[in-house]
């Protein structure tokens with residue numbers, strides 16, 4: 001008897017949760033699931049047909065968003081987690097992100113892991129975000145990137161000088177002294193201001209240092225892995241890239257000018273990033289109603305209500321066949337002549353990636369120098385075709401460290417003739 005009562009209460013609870021959830025997203029069509037994908041159980045329970053789990057965005061990418069017939073869907077859990085709007089179209093994210101100031105904030109509960117070392121640019125909102133962005137912005141300006149203009153030899157010399165200078169500084173400071181540094185960190189420290197009215201307090205300096213490592217390292221590294229993987233898989237693209245690098249760089253070291261004259265290489269990098277968007281999930285809580293005009297499933301305006309949660313699925317957005325024709329194919333040419341501000345894998349609007357220029361410059365520099373001298377090829381298993389290799393290796397993706405990307409790839413490298 002007690003069992004029946006408990007069971008009835010449980011079912012009743014689920015129905016109540018489902019109905020209130022559906023009401024909160026205004027009955028927008030979508031998935032009705034036991035656990036919200038971004039909740040604790042949503043992550044712990046693996047992806048099955050009945051549970052989206054943490055891998056649904058990638059594993060269901062071809063059929064997600066109701067086979068991309070909807071630009072925005074709702075995911076409403078009936079056991080655990082909060083209902084949310086899931087956005088999978090470029091058109092919709094443009095409308096949400098480009099005018100987002102004051103209309104949305106980063107959800108505080110989802111930012112907890114990022115706050116481990118203190119408030120930072122990624123986690124902060126409102127006035128605090130403005131202060132952090134104003135301080136961090138100049139560290140990523142073009143003039144800062146000019147440092148990459150130095151030739152390889154100059155870099156080597158600079159490194160020697162740096163070591164010598166550091167040695168002198170450390171000797172002068174003695175044990176336990178404060179240690180000056182160059183670059184973003186120096187900028188952060190120079191803005192140290194314990195009241196944190198205009199500058200940053202110590203926690204924020206540390207928080208932002210961590211944020212740079214968090215946001216800047218594995219994102220670029222994973223995209224480089226994917227770029228090498230695709231170029232090894234498709235030698236015709238690699239040959240074009242190598243010819244371009246030879247023609248533009250010759251035997252010279254890259255400069256900002258020559259790096260920007262490598263559109264074929266850049267397109268390969270962007271296409272790899274489209275395939276595996278390293279910043280895979282962008283989250284927002286809605287502060288003011290947002291109207292988004294969509295054309296799928298029909299032309300209509302969807303109101304994302306104040307108090308609701310938005311989850312932007314960057315895999316969904318960048319594998320949408322309505323925008324990226326034949327999305328499962330590697331087609332770098334789709335990025336030829338696309339203006340920088342339309343490269344959506346770095347986010348859009350005021351909260352777009354602050355490190356975008358840095359990441360692209362760093363990656364292009366590495367790719368250009370490597371591929372000028374070395375050829376990469378895939379390692380096939382016995383009797384395996386290149387197409388089978390693609391399915392085995394280049395469609396396995398997930399979180400690699402703190403960013404999304406393809407798993408480990410084994411390549412063979414030989415000297416370019």
Ligand code: HEM
Pocket residue numbers: 121122123133211212213215216217219220223273277278279281282283345346347348350351352353354355356358359
């Ligand atoms: C391929 C490399 C990278 C990709 C794909 C990438 C992607 C993104 C995306 C999609 C966002 C927007 C997040 C949102 O709207 O919620 C973002 C923001 C951010 N990125 Fe990157 N990123 C990359 C490299 C870097 C690097 C190298 C750094 C710094 C060294 C960096 C630092 C940041 C920071 C601090 C933010 C937050 C900006 C703000 O909220 O104002 N990223 N990134």
